[in-house]
Amino acid sequence: MSPILLEKKNNIAFIHLNRPEKLNSFNREMALLLQKVLDNCARDKTIRCIYLTGNGKAFCAGQDLGELTEENAPGFDKILSEHYNPIVTRIGNIEKPVVCAVNGVAAGAGANIALCCDIVVASTSASFIQAFSKIGLIPDSGGTYFLPRLIGLQKASAFMMLGDKVSAEEAERIGMIYKIFPDEIFAEESLKITITLAQMPTRGLALTKQALNATFNNSLEQQLQAEDKLQYAAAHTQDYKEGVKAFLEKRSPQFKGE
Ligand code: LHQ
Numbered sequence: 516m517s518p519i520l521l522e523k524k525n526n527i528a529f530i531h532l533n534r535p536e537k538l539n540s541f542n543r544e545m546a547l548l549l550q551k552v553l554d555n556c557a558r559d560k561t562i563r564c565i566y567l568t569g570n571g572k573a574f575c576a577g578q579d580l581g582e583l584t585e586e587n588a589p590g591f592d593k594i595l596s597e598h599y600n601p602i603v604t605r606i607g608n609i610e611k612p613v614v615c616a617v618n619g620v621a622a623g624a625g626a627n628i629a630l631c632c633d634i635v636v637a638s639t640s641a642s643f644i645q646a647f648s649k650i651g652l653i654p655d656s657g658g659t660y661f662l663p664r665l666i667g668l669q670k671a672s673a674f675m676m677l678g679d680k681v682s683a684e685e686a687e688r689i690g691m692i693y694k695i696f697p698d699e700i701f702a703e704e705s706l707k708i709t710i711t712l713a714q715m716p717t718r719g720l721a722l723t724k725q726a727l728n729a730t731f732n733n734s735l736e737q738q739l740q741a742e743d744k745l746q747y748a749a750a751h752t753q754d755y756k757e758g759v760k761a762f763l764e765k766r767s768p769q770f771k772g773e
Contacts, residue, residue, distance in 0.1 A: 535571025546598035577623020627658035716754030717772035
């Protein structure tokens with residue numbers, strides 16, 4: 516079985532991490548394949564939203580620790596630069612929303628890949644673990660960038676140093692993730708969000724993402740200028756024209772993602 520499954524349906528790309536017996540932990544093959552699949556989704560104009568989740572009981576347990584001791588194991592000179600960093604960069608740059616549906620435990624790089632997605636939802640039984648400290652490593656895959664920005668430095672430091680298991684409920688309460696849903700309705704509810712996004716003005720959402728990506732590195736003045744430029748681009752999309760026309764005609768808009 517392929518470690519990454521890709522299915523495209525109704526303008527949505529469903530990406531499943533698929534090494535359930537290893538809690539979907541990443542080996543080199545899976546990390547490289549995820550990059551290819553993200554590139555494929557980036558190029559495919561019919562895809563207007565990406566849904567990332569895990570098969571089985573876990574979302575992702577981070578690096579496959581077994582792989583590290585194998586003969587010809589990828590070294591530390593390669594693991595971040597060739598595996599995780601390109602995944603995080605791709606998710607940030609892809610011009611469509613990425614919904615991460617955390618269906619179970621998300622540990623190590625698995626937790627931080629979830630947190631770099633645009634909208635993160637979790638099932639009530641899911642959890643987030645900055646597992647790195649337990650094995651003498653530092654948090655990676657953008658964790659030291661995203662987590663303090665999401666929940667503040669104090670809680671991020673504690674979670675990262677102690678390696679606490681953070682319940683989905685707590686993650687939602689402190690703003691680490693968007694929403695949680697009970698396990699029984701998690702698939703259905705997370706899909707609803709994805710379907711909504713796939714029918715929205717895709718270019719506008721991509722430009723929103725661009726503005727948000729820039730915000731933490733900008734002064735207010737720089738961010739206002741960025742909004743000005745991006746709004747100009749949004750105002751020249753077909754979907755903007757359709758949105759205003761539909762409003763004035765008192766009907767639902769039919770966005771095409773253009
Ligand atoms: C696993 C794993 C796993 C292999 C569960 N690997 N088999 C960057 C730079 C360079 C190198 C290193 O990595 C990184 C990035 C990172 O991600 S570092 C952090 C790596 N991840 C971890 O340290 C987490 C390790 N896993 C765990 O702590 C637990 O498995 C969690 C808390 C995720 C889940 O606990 P349980 O639900 O109790 O499941 P389990 O521990 O019983 O695991 C089930 C199976 O999955 C088990 O195999 P077995 O054959 O005994 O059934 C585990 O060995 C296997 N597994 N994580 N990362």
